[in-house]
Amino acid sequence: MAVQMITAEVRSWIAAQLQEGYTPEQLKAAMRASGWAADVAEQALLEVTSGQVLAPVVAIAPSGSVPEPDLSGGQTRIEIDGHGIEVLLSMAQPRVLVFGGLLSEAECDELVAQARSRLSRSETVADSAAGSEVNTARTSDGMFFARGESEIVRRVETRIAKLLNWPVIYGEGLQVLHYRPGAEYQPHYDYFDPEHSATPAILERGGQRVGTLVMYLNTPQAGGATTFPDVHLAVSALKGNAVFFSYDSPHPRTQTLHGGAPVREGEKWVATKWLRQGEFN
Secondary structure, three states: OOEOOOOHHHHHHHHHHHHOOOOHHHHHHHHHHOOOOHHHHHHHHHHHHHOOOOOOOEOEOOOOOOOOOOOHHHOOEEEEOOEEEEEEEEEOOOEEEEEEOOOOHHHHHHHHHHHHHHOEEOEEEOOOOOOEEEOOOEOOEEEEOOOOOOHHHHHHHHHHHHHHOOOHHHEOOOEEEEEOOOOOEEEEOOOOOOOOOOHHHHHOOOOOEEEEEEEEOOOOOEEOOEEEHHHOEEEOOOOOOEEEEEOOOOOHHHOOOEEEOOEEEOOEEEEEEEEEOEOOO
16 A cells, blocks of 8 residues: 655655744644645654654555545536536445536547557456456457646546545546447456455555546447446446446445446447545555
């Protein structure tokens, strides 16, 4: 699991603020507002006031915490930096939300344009600790953007973080997938199987996955819905829309078994953001 590093610069900043008369509680609040975990902020303050550098603390969300939009008041529209997003569906179990207009048409087109030349056959987690492998259950082409690698990627990642109340650093890089006619992704879970031999090494890079956001970058002529077999739900792939689902534990009881139905006509482009318990590096 990843750590937030308390650098010499951070300690110097804290020392300077204390000399200016700010209290430790005020500094802790400022650090929390800037994205620092509470326990890491407390440790940084302790290091400065005690003069002792301690071992780093793992920055990770509490068990059971999941990304979640603020729907207090029952609103069906969320405004983020001047961009309006509609809440088209909200299901409690499994926790599934469908968002309308999460991306603009221009943003969809730009992501496809930047991804197109970097596609290769999509892979899944391997049966050994080796990493990933090509699997007949997944017949798409895909690529990953590094987190924050371009202006469009940074804009989308910031919007997702604000929408789902989950730090940008707790997200994997955006993955863009391209499905041709007949391509599909058979039903599966996105969390890492606790019994899988590769899982311990994967969890060192940010903990378990706790949420998935699938954004549709075009509208196929036919097929290509995101399906949830346990609850007989199918979300149509409509350009600019997105489906989000979260899972508070790596267990089938979350009912987050899902798949990408075969594309019958045309093609399908999606961008997926997986969210982790802790900082992904």
